Amino acid sequence: MTKGLQMKEVTMIYGEGSNQMKALDHVSLSVEPGEFAAVVGPSGSGKSTFLSIAGAMLKATEGEVRLNGNVISTLTEKKLSTIRLREIGFIMQSSNLVPYLHVLDQLLVVKRMSGTIRREDQQFATKLLEELGLGQKLRKFPEELSGGEKQRTAIARALMNDPNLILADEPTASLDTKRAHEVVSLMAQEVKSRQKAAIMVTHDERMLAYCDKVYRMNDGVLTLAATS
Ligand SMILES: Nc1ncnc2c1ncn2[C@@H]1O[C@H](COP(=O)(O)OP(=O)(O)OP(=O)(O)O)[C@@H](O)[C@H]1O
Numbered sequence: 001m002t003k004g005l006q007m008k009e010v011t012m013i014y015g016e017g018s019n020q021m022k023a024l025d026h027v028s029l030s031v032e033p034g035e036f037a038a039v040v041g042p043s044g045s046g047k048s049t050f051l052s053i054a055g056a057m058l059k060a061t062e063g064e065v066r067l068n069g070n071v072i073s074t075l076t077e078k079k080l081s082t083i084r085l086r087e088i089g090f091i092m093q094s095s096n097l098v099p100y101l102h103v104l105d106q107l108l109v110v111k112r113m114s115g116t117i118r119r120e121d122q123q124f125a126t127k128l129l130e131e132l133g134l135g136q137k138l139r140k141f142p143e144e145l146s147g148g149e150k151q152r153t154a155i156a157r158a159l160m161n162d163p164n165l166i167l168a169d170e171p172t173a174s175l176d177t178k179r180a181h182e183v184v185s186l187m188a189q190e191v192k193s194r195q196k197a198a199i200m201v202t203h204d205e206r207m208l209a210y211c212d213k214v215y216r217m218n219d220g221v222l223t224l225a226a227t228s
């Protein structure tokens, strides 16, 4: 069984008839556990579409998506929602934290969605937050956090269910340079130490140094631009 994410000849067409728009054109890639891949490209080139398909949020028009060897591109919506919950961690442009939950509960709510919270979950959440430099912020609410702290909370939350795949769409868009470096270097560290397959869409060329491979998206066509 091949671990990680494999996409084979994935094409995405939005709309119908004369309104058709090819957002992805035979995209193939493979991301192994412990590999941190970046996708760059102009606005409208298909990056978010690509990430949504990789993350089982959107069904491709054609092609195959495999996660840890299992084909997910043909699953029903119900099965896909289970995969999203258990196998995939998302980090978005803005951290999307729940305003009335403190930092520790932002992580535990993920567990509550998939069952009950055990003592080990509390310990794991605390450990993750400590790793991400938030050990002093466990009982703080989002409005009491800086932009970088919010994004680091979002990274911890994405790791909470121990997913196989981490997907990040412009995770540094709302951060200054120093905080962007902090956030992405911590992400890279977690990807390595926890052996996650990870893909980050970014406009920020300075963040590419933390990634193992850089892919470029142009008009829905994905090409490998650099390998470190
Ligand atoms: N739900 C949709 N219905 C129709 N067309 C869409 C839909 N979502 C995206 N598109 C189109 O598909 C193309 C790719 O969009 P996508 O959001 O993937 O680009 P992107 O590379 O993420 O851009 P950005 O850098 O601005 O976020 C664009 O032309 C967009 O207008």
Ligand SMILES: [Mg+2]
Binding pocket: 047, 048, 049
């Ligand atoms: Mg986008």
